[in-house]
Amino acid sequence: MAEQMRVLLDGIxxxxxxxxxxxxxxxxxxxxxxxxxxxxxxxxxxxxxDSGLRGRGGAGFSMGTxxxxxxxxxxxxxxxxxxxxxxxxxxxxxxxxxxxxxxLIEGIIIAAVAAGANKAFIYIRGEYVLQADVxxxxxxxxYGKGYLGSxxxxxxxTVDLVVHRGAGAYICGEETGLxxxxxxxRGNPRLKPPFPANQGLYQGPTLINNVETLSNVPVxxxxxxxxxxxxxxxxxxxxxxxxVSGNVQRxxxxxIELGIPAREIVYDLAGGPPPGRKVKFWFPGGSSAPVLLEExxxxxxxxxxxxxxxxxxGSGAIIVVDDSVPVVSVCLRLAQFYRHESCGKCVPCREGxxxxxxxxxxxxxxxxxxxxxxxxxxxQTNIIGNCLCVLGDSMxxxxxxxxxxxxxxxEEHIERAREAADRLSVELGVAAPPSDxxx
Amino acid sequence: xxxxxxxxxxxxDTGQTPGVPxxxxxPADLSKDPAVVPDLSSxxxxxxxxxxxxxxxxKYPNHRSAALPALMAAQRVHGWCSPDAIxxxxxxxxxxxxxxxxxxxxxxxxxxxxxxxxxxxxxTSVACNLRNAQALLEALQEAGEGYEDANIRGFECxxxxxxxxxxxxxxxxxxxxxxxxxxxxxxxxKEGRPPLPGRGLGDDGFKLPWEDGSNG
Numbered sequence: 001m002a003e004q005m006r007v008l009l010d011g012i013x014x015x016x017x018x019x020x021x022x023x024x025x026x027x028x029x030x031x032x033x034x035x036x037x038x039x040x041x042x043x044x045x046x047x048x049x050d051s052g053l054r055g056r057g058g059a060g061f062s063m064g065t066x067x068x069x070x071x072x073x074x075x076x077x078x079x080x081x082x083x084x085x086x087x088x089x090x091x092x093x094x095x096x097x098x099x100x101x102x103x104l105i106e107g108i109i110i111a112a113v114a115a116g117a118n119k120a121f122i123y124i125r126g127e128y129v130l131q132a133d134v135x136x137x138x139x140x141x142x143y144g145k146g147y148l149g150s151x152x153x154x155x156x157x158t159v160d161l162v163v164h165r166g167a168g169a170y171i172c173g174e175e176t177g178l179x180x181x182x183x184x185x186r187g188n189p190r191l192k193p194p195f196p197a198n199q200g201l202y203q204g205p206t207l208i209n210n211v212e213t214l215s216n217v218p219v220x221x222x223x224x225x226x227x228x229x230x231x232x233x234x235x236x237x238x239x240x241x242x243x244v245s246g247n248v249q250r251x252x253x254x255x256i257e258l259g260i261p262a263r264e265i266v267y268d269l270a271g272g273p274p275p276g277r278k279v280k281f282w283f284p285g286g287s288s289a290p291v292l293l294e295e296x297x298x299x300x301x302x303x304x305x306x307x308x309x310x311x312x313x314g315s316g317a318i319i320v321v322d323d324s325v326p327v328v329s330v331c332l333r334l335a336q337f338y339r340h341e342s343c344g345k346c347v348p349c350r351e352g353x354x355x356x357x358x359x360x361x362x363x364x365x366x367x368x369x370x371x372x373x374x375x376x377x378x379x380q381t382n383i384i385g386n387c388l389c390v391l392g393d394s395m396x397x398x399x400x401x402x403x404x405x406x407x408x409x410x411e412e413h414i415e416r417a418r419e420a421a422d423r424l425s426v427e428l429g430v431a432a433p434p435s436d437x438x439x
Numbered sequence: 440x441x442x443x444x445x446x447x448x449x450x451x452d453t454g455q456t457p458g459v460p461x462x463x464x465x466p467a468d469l470s471k472d473p474a475v476v477p478d479l480s481s482x483x484x485x486x487x488x489x490x491x492x493x494x495x496x497x498k499y500p501n502h503r504s505a506a507l508p509a510l511m512a513a514q515r516v517h518g519w520c521s522p523d524a525i526x527x528x529x530x531x532x533x534x535x536x537x538x539x540x541x542x543x544x545x546x547x548x549x550x551x552x553x554x555x556x557x558x559x560x561x562x563t564s565v566a567c568n569l570r571n572a573q574a575l576l577e578a579l580q581e582a583g584e585g586y587e588d589a590n591i592r593g594f595e596c597x598x599x600x601x602x603x604x605x606x607x608x609x610x611x612x613x614x615x616x617x618x619x620x621x622x623x624x625x626x627x628x629k630e631g632r633p634p635l636p637g638r639g640l641g642d643d644g645f646k647l648p649w650e651d652g653s654n655g
Binding site: 090119128243330 | 498499504505506508510511541545546547548549564565566569595596598599601603610611647650
């Protein structure tokens with residue numbers, strides 16, 4: 001029986017943990033003290049790099065390396081915490097911000113100092129009203145204690161932090177879309193390069209990290225890179241919050257050591273599918289990840305192993321689909337999401353998501369032929385890699401994988417839907433019975 | 440075509456501010472110059488709203504960053520992003536109304552028409568849909584039939600797949616909700632009390648039915 005390994009979730013249910021007094025009583029802000037008074041910037045960066053901490057938002061890039069890309073020298077530099085958690089299936093940052101906001105703030109202070117940023121923002125999605133209120137209160141407390149503002153603990157470092165609420169757009173979780181939105185515009189992604197580390201918010205160098213990544217920073221500083229690396233695998237160090245949802249008996253957030261078999265997460269922790277049902281397929285890293293099959297559950301859950309399987313660990317959100325659900329309905333619902341959320345800037349994404357939905361609706365309503373499946377797959381390959389950001393790819397990859405892995409079921413679905421549509425039109429008298437047509 | 444009345448708690452949208460278009464759908468008058476930044480002295484902005492917008496502007500290195508929070512504040516006052524609301528924000532922020540309407544039409548949480556006091560968003564994305572979200576949406580819409588003061592709509596992923604099927608009711612995450620409870624929810628809204636007490640994220644002792652209290 002797999003057990004959770006609690007690092008980020010350690011003591012998360014402590015009453016009042018969201019207040020600075022309780023947080024400090026349980027050892028909070030010690031990492032910040034250590035980083036600001038005993039370590040210099042290069043040591044902090046080296047420690048972060050050495051820990052192997054990878055971005056928990058989706059791309060999985062080394063956090064320390066990303067921070068070290070920030071140019072040196074005196075200029076306005078920014079840190080943005082990406083709290084626009086909108087990937088279907090993901091709800092881990094919501095828990096971290098609501099229950100332990102100060103750990104995030106502590107991580108932001110340390111990361112901002114390491115990156116040389118003096119102004120930090122938390123871009124939180126507008127729907128998270130409760131969590132934004134909790135963060136606002138926590139930021140106020142941290143200012144009151146002198147942990148935010150100028151000359152923190154007499155170290156000479158200045159970090160200002162603003163909680164910025166979004167207004168409902170998935171695309172603002174894309175880092176350059178987030179920057180545009182934070183500048184007060186429509187959240188349209190930008191062309192890269194220049195990368196945000198060189199030209200980001202207000203054209204200044206900007207470091208962008210996910211909530212869970214930044215919440216890990218105090219752990220790395222407190223306990224050291226060596227300790228952090230003990231958990232997980234060589235290429236995926238540490239623990240990971242996994243949001244399990246869909247057809248399981250106990251959906252929720254579970255913290256696991258990276259590299260344990262996915263089956264243990266789905267069955268032992270989340271209770272597996274309802275009685276009598278089997279896992280049909282699952283998304284290992286949010287709805288943007290290509291789907292995997294039941295037998296893939298035996299693979300270790302880590303960045304490298306999910307990539308090997310042709311998918312990705314992404315944001316660490318497992319959506320389980322059981323064998324009672326038709327694949328076409330999941331595929332259609334998924335495509336509708338991306339059609340709605342496409343910002344419309346790049347043609348392949350704007351048109352591709354729209355036509356994918358239309359084709360899937362045809363499949364569902366009995367107007368399609370098996371040839372349409374080739375067309376559907378073809379549209380997906382024409383989206384991938386052809387847009388400024390990966391929103392289009394995020395639909396194309398899972399849709400493409402579903403068509404590939406469940407082609408037989410798609411064909412059956414088309415056939416059944418056509419027969420049903422034929423029967424209906426005969427009943428309504430709008431078409432002659434098939435036998436007459438043959439003659 | 441008559442313009443629908445705003446239902447927000449603040450001043451009604453009278454359409455009397457000079458230069459404010461009275462109807463978004465009316466054809467543009469091409470003989471006129473494009474809208475410019477409205478003159479603050481000619482626009483009547485509620486003092487409280489103006490102060491809030493200025494507070495937001497002061498937080499950022501560039502005052503335009505305050506567009507989202509400022510519009511959200513105006514929406515709270517006016518009930519929706521009415522032409523008057525946009526005009527007032529534009530006057531305080533020194534931007535064109537067109538710039539602001541480009542934003543209100545982009546983000547899902549801005550209402551570009553009056554839709555009632557209560558915002559009920561039912562998450563119908565992939566994960567929730569596997570747990571009966573569509574049935575919940577339909578049940579709520581049926582129970583809310585004829586109740587004009589609530590905007591009941593499907594919403595893309597709200598980040599609460601563990602609570603599925605769930606709804607964000609005036610910003611409060613409530614779930615899991617059985618479709619049979621839909622009329623309780625609507626009744627509570629009509630009577631002005633929070634629906635399903637104890638079942639909202641952040642409520643005292645909130646936990647999911649299957650857990651020991653370690654997640655909420």
